[in-house]
Structures are given as structure tokens and as C-alpha cells.
Amino acid sequence: MNSVWFKPELANLIINTNDIFEQVPSIVTDIISGRLDIADLVENMAGVLTNKDPENRAKGMSFYTKILKGLPNDYLNDLQVKFISKFYIDRLKDNHRVIPPVIEGYSVLIDMTEYNIDNCRDFLTVLFREVTCQSQLRQDRYTIYLIIKKLCEKDIDYVKNLGPDFVYGVISAMDGERDPRNLVFLFEFLQFFLKSVPLGHLAEEMFDVISCYYPIDFHPSPEDPAAVTREQLANGLCPCLCAVQEFGESCIILLVEKLDSNLRLAKIDSLRLLLECCKSLKAETFVPFVKAIWSSLSRDMGHKTDDELKLLCHEALSAVIAKLETIADTDPAFENFTKLILISCQTSIAEATTVAQFVKSAKILLTTANAAPQACEVIARAMIPATVAFYEFKSSPKLQIASLDFLGDLYVLAKTKGVMDRVQLQVAEVPQVCLAAVSQTSKEFQMAGFRTLIRVQDCLKADLVLPFVEVLIHNIQHSQDNDLLSISVETIHAIARKYPELIMELVVKGKCNIENLEQDKAVLQKRLNLLSNLASIDDFTKVIIEEMLKIISANDPDALQVVEALSGSISIASVFTNEKVTQIESDHGLIDPVMTWLYKEITSTNPESLAHGYTLIANTIGSLPPEKQQNILSKHTPQALEQCMKDDIYFLIIESLYSPLHPTVYTSKFEEIMTVALRVSLSSENEVVRTKACALIAHLLNKAEHGQKFELLYELLKTKLAACSRDDDSLCPRLIILYGWITKALIMRGSDLFLFWLQKIVGVLNTKEYCREGSEAIRLIMTEYPEYLNVKQHCRISLLYKQRMFETFSGLSCKLGNLTPDTKESYLLSWAYVMEKAPKTVLNNQAKKVTPIVIDSLEYDHKDMLNVSLNVISHFVLAKPVVIVDSLQTILPRLVQLSRYMKSMDVRIKSLECLYDIANTFRTSILLPYKQDILLDLAPSLDDKKRLVRSVAVRARSRWYLVGAPGEDKIN
Template sequence: MDSIWFKPELADEIIKSNDIFEETHSIVADMISGHIDITHLVENMAGVLTNIEAENREKGMRFFTKLLKELPMDYLSEAQIKFIAKFYTDRLKDNHRIIPSVLEGYLVIIEMKHYNMNNTGEFLTMLFREVPCQSQVRQDRFNIYLIIQKLMEKDLDYMKVLGPDFVYGIISAMDGERDPRNLMFLFTFLPYFLKHVPLGHLVEEMFDVISCYYPIDFYPSPDDPAAVTRQDLASALAPCLCAVPEFAEHCLILLVEKLDSSLRLAKIDSLKLLAESCKTFKAESYGPFLKTLWSSINREISHKTDDELKMAAHEALSALVANLATTTNTDQAFENFTKGILISMQTAVAEATTVAHFVQATKVLLTVANASKESCIIITKSMIPATVAYYGFKTSSKLQIASLDFLGDLYGLAKHWQILEELHIQISEIPQLCLTAVSQQSKDYQIAGFKNLIIVKNVLPSDLVLPFVEILIYNIQHSQDNDLLGVSVETIHAIARKYPELIMNIVVKGKCDLNNLTQDKTALQKRLNLLSNLASIDDFTKVIIEEMLKIINANDVEASKVVEALNECISNNSLYSDKKVNQIESDHGLVDSILVWILKEIEGPLESLIHGFTLISNTICSLPSEKQLIILTKHAPDIIERCKEREVYYLVLECLYTPINQDIYNSKFEDIIRLSLNLSLHSDNELVRTRSCVLIAHFLNKAEYGQKFELLYELLKSYLTTCSRDDMELCPRLIILYGWVTKSLIMRGSDLFLFWLQKIMVTMSSPVYCKESSKAIQLIMTDHTEYLNQKYHCRTSLLYKQRMFQSFSTLTEKLGTLNESTKEHYLLSWAYVLEKVPKSVLNNEATRIVPIVIDSLEYDNKDLLIVMIDVLCHIVLGKHYLVADSLQTILPRLVNLSKYVKSMDVRIKSLQCLYDIANSYRTMLLLPHKQDILLDLAPSLDDKKRLVRNMAVRARTRWFLIGAPGEMKED
């Protein structure tokens, strides 16, 4: 026990040597074990803590604070903490050098278990009196703010009773703060403080000290790695300015003043502050300012080009109307304000001569109507009849169509606020107006009218159904426009849900003559599409499906068209849910009927059967496992036997097994995978080979880990080991199969994919097979809508593309030097990978990617160039140094590509990249290239394509401005 801290010489040791600071953990250990208590320790430190030299006292306080930090939080008793807290409080009167350690130490004391809040009052009084906060360094100011926050978190009730002196102390402490990190802390803390601590007579002083920062005009240093942005500060400041109702008058005067500013950011911040204030201020607070506020908001809403400013104005208006609406029954201000806007916008609508002016005014009305139920009633009651009338006296087709869209929006808001009953008279006029519109020959009128009718279908009177249906059926029979056809079918569907009996009689049994459906060949496919769509409605399902299946079962000459129509609709999940498909299969045996038809027709052209295969797959994938098993047990054995005789029957087998659930497995799987492997490599039919690969991939992806997966995987490996690698015809097929196997395994997250990917990569250096290897990489990275997707119950790892990038990148490093005959396909493989990986990967791996991208710009391959220029543009926007270092190589290649005759897209993208470079990198780097680029881009100004010319003008103008006085880089 001869350590120095047991002796009075401890004080001298602290003064003389810094090594003692490394011993604090030993001192703490002795304190915890009871060999020395804190009182004895303080006595031994007396010489340094009371030393005449401030420098020595500072060392003593640093030493003692370090000890406190290392003590367990529950070690000191309440009496000991009181003694230490009093000691630290007294030190606040000491030399300024002592203050940092005092603040650090008190932060530690506050966190201790037995700290008594009664110690707080004296400390804060002394802190505010003796320590001028803004005279301290940034970290010490932060510690002062942190002490206040932690004390409030510890005992809010105690802090409330400290009274005006505490509030004034905080005002004084933060007054003049300029550090963005400290301000961010204060702005985050202040709303809590203001809502819980009464300000008394200091409301104005508190608001003044906060509002001096408004609007934020701070911009971070470009060298700061963790910079606080201007937007961060602005977003945090706004809730402080409107934290309590007492701030209302001061805040509203301030934001009204700033709304009249010529500074764009001041306007945006003020509009956002107005929206934020509506969460706190009472509606009455806005009364004296409403006229001025509306004037300012309307001015900004009318801005022609600044979308951000317009959006902020709309959000502010919405928040203000919603706030005022809370006083509907007690104050006339809300109604007066809303009606004032209504009258103003009605005038603007009436005077609108362009769609842009009309939409601008109606958007304001929609914003007001969307803000509250009360405002919606006022706006819709007036504007629905006014808009119906407006349609009648406006002869401009575009304005009439815009008014129809506006009516649909108004109805949608009325439905949202559940006020349709109150508007029954007004909205009853809309269907008749829709009929007027669709009676026009113009496609635009008809689409607008039908879309509006779909929205208001619930108020469509029965006497208008027939006129609408006449026009709709005429469209379906005669129109060649896909947009009009689509909306016509959708409209009949909407009417059918409202009036199923009428549509059944007029359309299904009447105009479409379901009972003699295929007798009339005119527009048969369109009528079939309509009926298939209607079959998704319960009232129509039985009648339509039964009649369609009769045609298929009879092997009618038009059966293929029926199958196509059913397939198109049943594959649409928004029309046919899994439950609905399951019901149709249970009630009507859809799969059986389609299979019988396919087997009868399979000797003919396969193109006519493709929809049948897809329809079977789409139906089976919607069924539960037990029903899937019944279908497989019933049909698979016969189909497998037929496959042995004619390989075309394999297409039927594949459509049965591809969509099955993951939990299905039976003894036939081994036979099927052997058959699939044989056909994938030896069939002369490309479709059969592809479908064989697909089914193998599905089996490997969906098989549950364990015996099932291992059996299938071993069958695959053992079969492929027998295949000759010297067979010039077989090898390309093998490589494609490797691609499917790799894709299935990597998608399920299995590490086994790497073995097969390596096989593909080996062939990349072969001039004979490099093309197939790049196709295999493309196959792995491509999202297939019809294969290996979640709809067909496949496993899909979220990060499989990132994993593919990492593995591919690693394996390419082992390829060695590639000759010219293989390098293009190697780079094309890179393009397929880079095109599909997330942008974050491009950011993180730019050093690896940039040289590959630069190399790719030399090749005459449109697919390669489009992807690589896109990647380069993304890296340029990130201002990566490698691009800056390689400008001498990149710029001439991009200039050459700006004249690439084989692809307009390549020309546009190369010009876009040249623009991005000029807009991203420092002037001193770009200036040496300026004149050459200006000369080289001149031919693009006369390009035969307008889009290329536009991009050329933009790029050349930006290069022209490089080095010009007052040059500004875009953010």
C-alpha cells in the first residue's frame, strides 16, 4: 500500500508528472475495494486543487474529473455527491482555464445514481453568473447546453420551479451562438424546453434570441466531413419559432415580413414555417394576418417555374385552412377566408385561356378542399355546378377536358370526406356531362369522359347506362386505339359492378351475344377481352366462364382466341385475385379444359398455344399446395410418357411444374430433372431447350434444403460431369445452362452458385465461347417477368445482385490478359452486371469501375455504350477523382460518341455526360479542354434528331461558360 495516492505527495505528483493520469484506473480500483475513500483522496489532492497557479489547479481538476468518469455510476453516496457537487460549483468562480474540467465533471455527476436535484439550483445560478457562455470554446458551450438538457430529463418538475432566472440564464447562454453543431443541438432541444418551462414575462426576449437566426443563411464548409447543412438547420429552427402559442404574434409578423422578401430561400422557409405553426398556434392567432397571408401564398402559387416554391405554398395553404376549420362553428374567419379564396379562384378559372392557367387555379381549390371536411363542403358545393356550367360555355377542347378532370378530382375529395350525401344534387349532373363528352368523336374527349365516369360510377342513373354502353361497345368493336380500348373495357367493368343485371342483358347476352359468341367474327378478340374482364365480377363469372370453356372444349376454331383473352385477364392480379382464380378452378376445372385443348392442338403451330401454357401456369400458381398436387398427380404421369416420344410435350410438363409451391415434392422430380437436363442440351427446338433450363432452375431454387435439394443437385452434377467439353455444339448450350443454374442458386442465397459462375468465367477468355458467357451473365442479372419470380413462389434474396457484383468482380481479376476478340464480350458482361446493381455499389466501387468504363467507350457496340455512359454519368455526378484524372482520355471518346451514327441514344447520353462533367468538376481542370470541346461539339448542333440538337446546345453552352466571370456550378 505504498502507492502515491495514499499520501499527501499525490498533489505534487499531479503537478510534476502527466504519468499519474495513466494510473486513474488503479486509484478507482482501490476506491471500489475500500482501500481509500474519496474524502481521503481529495485531502491528498488539496495541494493541487488549491494551488496558487491556475495551471496547476487546472491539472488537478482534470485529474479529478477523469477519476469521476471512471467510477461506477452507483458508487458515490448522496452525501459524497453533494460534497463534490458543491466543490465543482465553487470552482465555477475560478480561473477560466478550470471551467472545461468543471463542466465535464458536472456532466458526470448528474448521471450518478444518487445525485440529488437540490444541488442543481446553486450550480445553475453560479454557472449563469460566473461563466459567460459565448466566451467559451465550442465544446464547453456544448457541455453547458448538455448539462441543461440532462437536468431537465432528470427532473422536469424541479427545473420548472427555478423560475425566470433559469429562463433568462438560458437566453443569455445561447445569445450569439454561431457554431452550426451547437445550433443544431439547441434547435432540437428548445421545443421541448419551451413547451415545458413557463417563460413568464420573457416571451419576447426568448423569441428574439431564437428568431435572430431566421432565415438560416449558413452554408457548410466543403471540407467538413460531417457538415450540418443549411436545410438541417432550417428544418430544426422552424419548430422552435412556433413551439408555444405565446410566440404566435411574433412568429406571424416575422414570417409575413420574410414572405415579402426577394430571397427565394426566405420565402420557402417562411411558407414551411407557416405550415409548421399551424400545429401549435390557435386559429384566432391568424385573424389579423389572413389577408396578407393569402396574398403572399397566392403570389408564390402563381410562380411559373419554381416547383419547390409552389409546393411549399400549397402545403402552407392546406395547413392554414385545416387550422382555421377547427373554429367553423365559433368564428366567421374560416368561412370568410375560404370563400375569399373561392371567389378569387372562380374568377381565375373563368378568365383562364390556357390549360396551365386553369390547372393553376383549380389546384388551389383542390388544396383548400383537401384540407378539411368543412372547406371541402364549401368548395365542392360551389365548384361542381360552376364547372359543369364552365364546360358548356368554353369552346376550347383542352379546357373542357381539363374541367372534366377537375370534376373527377372534386368528386374524389367529396368521397374522401364522406360528404356525398350533402352534395347529391350537385354531383348528379356529372354523369350527364360525361355522356356529353363521350358522345364526341374525339379520343381525348372520350377518354376523359370515361375516366370521370369510372370515378363517379356510384351516382350513374340507370337511364344513362344504355347510351353509355352503346358508345362503349362501338369503341370495342371498331376502335384501333389501345388507350381508348383499355378505358372502354374498364368503364364497362365499373358500370357492371353498379348495374350487373343491366350489363348482363345489354352487353353479355345482348351486344356480345355470349351464346353465339364465335359466330360473329367482327372484333371477336376485343369482345372476348371484354367478357374475360367482366368474368372477374362474381355476378358474371359462372355465365361467362362456362360459355368460354364450352368453346375451348368443343375445340372451336376460335378457341385459341378465347384462351388468349382468358390468359390476358387472369394474369392481371388487380382483376383476378388468387382467391378468385382458385374459385374458378374449383367450380369449372379450368386447367383440365385448357390441357385437353393443348394436347389436341400440340401438333400444330406452337405460337397459338403459348397463351395456353401461360394460362395453366398462372392458374396453378394461384392454387394452394393440395390442389396443385391433385393436378400434378392427375396429369403428370401421362405427360412424362408423351415427352419420351415427342419432346414438344415437354412444354406442357414445364407449365405444370414451374408454378408449384416450395413444399411440393414427389418421386417424379428425379425423372423430370433427368429429362430436363437431356433436353436442355440435346433438343433442336430452342423453346424446348429454354423451358428445360427454366424448370431445372425452378427446381433448384424452390427445393427445401436437406435431402430433397441434395438429391436434385447431385443428379445435376453427375449428369453434367458426363458431358463432353470438346463438343462444339454442346458447349454453348452448357454455358447457358450454367447461367440458369447460377441464377437459381444465387437468388436463393446458396453459396453453391460460385462453382457454376466460375465455369462461366473460364469460358470468357475463349474466343469461341465468350459470346455465350456474356449471354449467361446477362441472363443471371436480368429480372424475368415470367420465370424465377415471387409470383411463381421462387426464393429471392434481396441482395443477390450485389453479391453477384462482388463475385464477378473477384473472378475477373483471375482472368489475366484478354485479347481483342474476347475483350468486347468481357466488357459487355461488365455492362450487364453494372446496369442492374444498385447505385450505392457504383459509388463504393468507383475506383474499380472507372477504368472498365473508360475502356468500353472505344467499342462499336450500342448495348455496351449505353450502359457504360450511364454509369459514367452517375460517377461524374459523384465528382470522383479518377474521372478528373482521366479527362484527357474520356473527353475525346465522349466527343466521338456524340457523332455515333448507329444510335441516337448513344449520342444523347454522351452529350449529357459532357454536360455533367462541365457542371461537376473545377474550372481549373476543365479550362485546358474548353476550346477543343467547343469546336468538336459544333457538328452536333446540326444533328438530324431534335433531341440530340437540344442536348448539344445544353452541353456546349455549359462548356462555353467555363471560366466566365460569375460562373456558377449547379448544385
């Protein structure tokens, strides 16, 4: 009880020393424990609170406020809070120095549980009367806003009843606020405030106070560590401006005016505001302004280079149309507006002489049509015949192609908007135009015609099928162009779905009859591709597949091509679904004949040409459900295993049977298969067979179910491998590669066991003899193969396995001892493989560690490694320039050196691109010292023997010319 705060001397202490402020926690403890009554404390402070010197009174109030802050929210009772509130309100009338702690204290007081909202009426009245908010410091202004916000949150209904005086108080408090932080806070609060408190006659004042910030023009100081950005302010302001309907008219007038501004940012902000207005304001508000809005929008939509602006214009237009559509029944504005757009675009399309002009107007129409079904109907009805006429007008090939695409777009829109039945008459013309286009000989016309036809396939009439098929079949048999071939097949497919009988008659039994086999191999192959593609349509499956299987079983010389075509089509999942493949297999039995054919051919034919057969089997099995897979395994495994004992080449059949299994499939043969695969993978002399064996081991390990089944296989693998002799020189490289596959399988299934194998691989990286194989193993762990270990083969692929690999490898490689010059290259190469495939975000996190490795790699003469390193450097230049900036002195000469790297043009191109990016990214002051040297060093590349290199060199050199030169478009 001896502490000073129990005595009246406390007052003097507060005046004279600052130490007493440190004691606040102890005082608070005493108050909470009941040893000290807060009223007594105030009595002891009397001397300072009523001191003549305002500075001392301020001290007293700060002390009091600090005590309040320390108290728990629920400590004070109703009466105490009321008393303290009265006291604080009274203090507001005091000298300006006293105000800050008073405001701060009141803010704390509001948080008290027992604070009664009735207290605030007096407080606010006095506050608005006595305190000029804008003459306070930033922090104190913030506190005032915070108090208002807290009060609104506490009891919004009470605050509403405070009436216009309160609203006026708020307006005058924030009028003229300049600090960005406070503004961000205010804008956020205002959105809530405006929507909850009725403004009455003060709406206009409020709007004036808010709108003076619009459009935001603000550049944060570069030194500010936590700067408020312009975007933050703009995003906050935008919803406030159109928060209530009362602002509507003024807001739209304001934004229409700013849409015509010369400042790009003002335009962008206005467009965003317009979008926001469409969300909150009534449609009627827009009616008087639509013409003005349209004229600004249509002008900016024609901007040549600014895509962001164009996109926003389109969004805004779309929003306005959608908004107007809501009152389409009562107000003619919607109809007038659509017509206005239609007429103006129609005119500019008719006058268009370049594709850019055509596309600009077409895009506007599409945006309009997309915004509202009614608009879509009007536009489709007018524009489809107009565009058809435009096409026939034969302006220029490019415009005609553009108009074909436009027709397709219009059709798709009409379909998605559900107005098809009302424009039937118009769309019926479109296929005829497509026919006219595909009848031309030029590839571009045909492509465009088919593209549009595929989109409008629903309205194709039966009488047009024949002419289309004529052109298509001619293309398919004679065209050399892959794009045209694949789109022709796609078109026939589309027509076949609509008119199966016609196509059956014309194509399958007519022109492309399979029995009418051609002598010309190339034509035959193209026909077969088409037929196997059509086989996916139910009506054709039976006829085509049976014919094809007949050829395969008859062991015709053409069987190879049939298998190739089938395998190609079945692997396209969008054409042949799993269900379809299952159905074909159960109805017609695809695997048996192909298998028989393979056995017959396997020893005599080149394995590469049989690859399609294996793929066909693997893909077919992969599409079957687990039970069926099991059946096929039990049927074919014995023979395959038996043959495999005699000749390793039969292992390819085993691989195609066992790779695509579902994880749930398990047979007693698995261990035997594993044993055979291990033997083949290490001892076969055929490299393809060895790789397939390794891949199968990886598949088995990756898919085996957790628990016993996996353990069994894994133990088997470990014992077999432990038995291998380490001394055999020829075996070691194969072992290392196998380790790579095992690691890959394990890391992909997310098993921790991979670490054991990866350690072995990283271990050999600093041995002279095997470092090459080590990096090769790392490469195959990181590479994704289309034929192994993917989803189609039901493998487990854990997310982020590449990231995990990156991190583990990075950890393990640190522990590697000193590298000799012999092994360093392989070490860096392994790093390159890991970095190439690791996600870029991971690289960003490890940038400090990775950069020296990449820079080191630039010294070595290894094409792949250089490519990867240049890619990583380019990535860092753009994404994380900070880590590169200090090394520019080293990097630039190396890049220049590589720009003349004779062995690979890719390396030359990449290094030149990187030099361009560097000139584009870093500040002029950093680049200027190197400018003259680089310009001289780049001159030889201008005369490179490859044109592609020259064009990049020109780009890089021209960019370096601009560094620090007048007219450079860079801020620094």
C-alpha cells in the same frame, strides 16, 4: 506510499511540470483502493490551489477536475460531494483563467450519483452572477449549457422552483451565442426546456433571444470535415419558435413577415415554421392572421418553377385549414377563410385562359377540400356546378379537358371525405358532362371523359348507360388506338359492375354477341378481348366462358383467337383474381378443352401461335390451389410424357403443366420429368423447346423443398450432367447455357450451391471458343423474364440475389488469368450484364473497382455493352462524381467518339446525355480546359440524321457553352 501525491510537494510539482497530469490514473487507483483519502490529496494540493498566481490556481483546478473525471460516479459520498460542490462554487468567483476547469469539474460533479440537487441553487446563482457566458471560449460555453441541461434532466421540478431568476440566467447566458455547434445543441435543449419550465413574464425576452436567429442564414466552411449544415440549424430552431403558446402571436407575426421576403430560404423556413405552429399552437392564435397568410400563400402557390416551394405552400395551407376546422363550431374564422379561398379561386378559374392558370386554382381548391370535410362540402357544392358550367362554356379543348379531370378529383375527394350524401344533387350532373365529352371525336376528349366516368361510376344513372355503351362499343370495334381501346374496355367493365343486367342485354347478348361472329378478324379479336375481360364479373362468367369453351371444343378456326383473348385477360391479375380463376376452372373446366385443342393443333400449327394456349394453361394452373394442381398433373402427365418420347415438341405441354406449380406440390413423376427435361435441353434441335426445357429444370430446382426432395433432384442432375461427354463440340455451348439456368435457379432460392456452377461459367470466359456462351449465360442469370422464375409461378426469389451475384462475380473474375484480345470483349460484356442489373447502391460501394472496367468497355464496338457502360458512367457522374473526376481526360474523348457511333442512335443519345451531365456536375475549373474542344467536337452531332440525337446534342452543346460563361447558374 512513496509516490509524490502522498506529500505536500505535489503542489509544486503541479505548478512546475506537466508530467504529473499523466499520473492521474495512478492517483485515482490509489484513491479507489483506499490508500489515499481525497481530503488528504486536497490538503497536499493546498499550495497550488491557493497560489497567488491565477495561472497556477487554474492548473490546480484542472488537476482536481481531472481527478474527479477519473473517479467512478458512485465513489464519492453525499457529504464529500456537498463539500466539493461548495469548494467549486467558491472558485467561480476567482480569476477568469480559473473558470474553465471549474465549470468542467462541476459538470463532472453533477454526474455523481450522490449529487444532491439542492447544491445547484447556489451554483447557478453564482454562475449567472460571476461568469459572463458569452465571454468564455466555445467549449466552455458548451459546458455551461451542458450543466444547465444536466440539471434539468436530473430534477425538472426542482429547477422549475428556481423561478424567474433561473430563467433569466439561462436567457442571458445564451443571448448572442454564435457558434453553430453550440446552437444546434441549444435548440435541441430549448425544445425540452421551453415546454417544461414556465417562463412567466420573461416569455417575450426569451422569444427575442431565439427569434434573432430566424431565418437561419448560414454557410458552413467547405473545409470543415464535420460541418453543421444550415438544414440542421433550421430544423432545430423551428420547433423552438413555437414551443409554447406564449410565443404564438409573436411567432406568427414573424413568420407572416418573412413569408413576403425576397429570399427563397426565408420563405421555405417560414412555411416549415407555419406547419410546426399548426402542430403546437392553439387555433385561436391564427385567427387574426389568416388573411395575411392566405395572401402570401396564394402568391407563392402560383410560382412558375419552384415545385418545392409550391408543395410546401399547399402543405401549409392544408395544415392551417385543418387547424381552423377544430374551432369551426365556435368561431366563424373557418367558414370565412374557406369562403375567402373559394371566392378568390373561383374568380381566377373563371378568368383562366391557360391550363396552367386553371390547374393552379384547381389545386388550391383541392388542397383546401382535402384538409377538412366541412371545407370539402362547401367547395364541392360550389365548384361542381361551376365547373360543369365552365365546361359547357366551351373555352378551349385543353381547358375543358382540365375541367373534366377537376370534376373527377372533386368527386373522389367528396367520396373519401364522406360528404357524398350532402352533395348528391351536384354530382348527379357529372356523368352528363362525361357523355358530352365522349361524344366528341377527338381522342383527348374521349379519354378524359372515360377517365372521369370511371371515377364517378357510382352516380351514373341507368338512362345514360345506353348512349355510353353506343360510343364504347363503336370504339372497341373500330378504334385503332391502344390507349383508347384499353380505357374503353375498362369503362365497360366499370359500368358492368354497376348495371350487370343492362350490359348483359346491350353488350353480351346484343352488340357483341359471341354467336354473331364477325368476318373481320381484327374486330373479332377486339370483341373477344372485351368479352374475356367481362367474364371476370360474376354475372357474366357463365354465359361468356361457356360460349368461349364451346368454340374451343368445336375446334372452330376462331379458337386460336378465343384462346389468345382469354390468355391475355387471365394474365391480368387485377381483373382475374386467383379465386375467380379457380372458380371458373371448377365450374366450367377450362384446362381440359384447351388441352384437347392443343393436342390437336400441336403438330400442324406453328408453335408460336400456340404460345397463347400454353400461357393460358400455365396461368390457369398457377392460380389454382396445390391440391387442384396435383389433380391436374395426375390427369395429364401420362399422355404428355408418352407423346414427348415420340416428339420433343410435346415437351411444351409438360412445361406448361409443371412450371407454375406451388413449391409444396411433389409427385413421383418429378424425377422422370427432370430426366426428360435434361435430355431435351441438350439434344432437341428446336431452340424454343431447349429454352423451355432449361427453364423447367430451373423451376424444379428453384422450388423443390429443402432436404430430401431437393437433394434427390440435385443429385440426379449432377450425375446426368457428369455423364455428358465434354468432347462433343456441339454440346458444350448448350451445356454452358444450361449451367446458366441452374445457377439462376440456385442463386434465386438463396442456395450456396450456385457457386459451383458459376465457377464453371466464369471459367470458360477466358477460352476463345466458348467465351461468348459464357457471357450469354451471365446475361440470362441477371435478366428477369416475365414468363420464367417469378412470383406468379410461386418461385423462391431471395432478396438481394443480384447483389450477391455482383459480389460473387466480382470475386471470381479477379482470379481469371490474363485475357487475350479475343476473350476480353466477352469478359467486359459479362461485366456489363452484371452491372446493368445490379442495384445502384452496390455499384456505388464498388465504384473504384468498376470504373476502369466501364471505361475500358467504351473502346469496344458492341452496342449493348456500350449502352450499359454509358448508363453506369452517367450514374456515377450524378451519384459519385469523385471516381470519375480523375479519368475525365480519358472519358471525354471516348464519349465524343461515341456521339458519332453510327450503328446505334441509343449509344449516340446516351453519350451526349452523359456529356451534358458532366457539364452540369463538375466544377468549372475542372471543365474549362476541355470546353473549346468539346464545343468543336459536338458541332457535327447538331447535324445528325436523327432528330432525337440532334435535340440531345443541342442540349449538351448549349450546356457546355455556359461552362464558365457569365450567367451560368452554378455555384463554384
